[in-house]
Amino acid sequence: MADAGDPISTGTDPKTGLTIISLYGKQNKPTRENLEGVNVVIYDIQDVGTRFYTYISTLHYVLESCAENGIRCLILDRPNPNGFYYNGNVADTLHRSFVSMDPIPVVHGLTVGEYAMMANGEGWLKNQVKCDVEVIKCLNYTHKTYYELPVKPSPNLPNQNSVYLYPSLCFFEGTAISCGRGTQFPFQTFGSPLLPDKGFSFTPESVPGATKPIYLGKTCFGTDLREEMEKGRVTVPMINLEFVISA
Secondary structure, three states, rough: OOOOOOOOOOOOOOOOOEEEOOOOOOOOOOOOOOOOOOEEEEEEEOOOOOOOHHHHHHHHHHHHHHOOOOOOEEEEEOOOOOOOOOOOEEEHHHOOOOOOOOOOOOOOOOOOOHHHHHHHOOOOOOOHHHOOOOEOOOOOOOOOOOOOOOOOOOOOOOOHHHHHHHHHHHHHHHOOOEEEOOOOOOEEEEEEOOOOOOEEOOOOOOOOOOOOOOOOOOOOOEHHHHHHHHHHOOOOOOHHHHHHHHH
């Protein structure tokens, strides 16, 4: 279990002996050699519906590589737990990065299958290549369907509250504010040793998925958004950052 942003090494699956090719390390895109002898690539990953949650960035590169190498891509679609709305600025592709691949809002409202069809159809793939893509749709799912993830999609999104708060709190990640990584409630709080003590504090520890969190071992003062959500003061679509900062 790696920390966010840590490279993942290519290796071998101990149970099957099959080669595991990492797309979160030295390369983000499958190479021609990686796909040699492959007839179909299957994409089956649970997304949470935000531009900077990089599973869709990997999907972009997978589609691109499949298109360039004449390989079909089969997507097993899944519900989007944040799929009932869209919000936030649309990314400027002049500043493309792995956390901002395509011109979509912060909360894009799409399933991974819908995202793939849009990226393919709108010509977002390099040189506007087109992928032979098929989406196996979810039965009985609409964007009005409430969906709570049965399994956490990553170590720092352990429950529905964190999934709902992630699109807004993630903006603090580039600042001196902790979003609760290294606690039992990541992305459900925010704080810093520099903030005043208003009755709530937490101390980040080294835990699986967050071995070196910001402010490791230091007391952070801030706001417990779990309590605020229970009171109805913080709701989705996207939480009011002005409230969060002043809380």
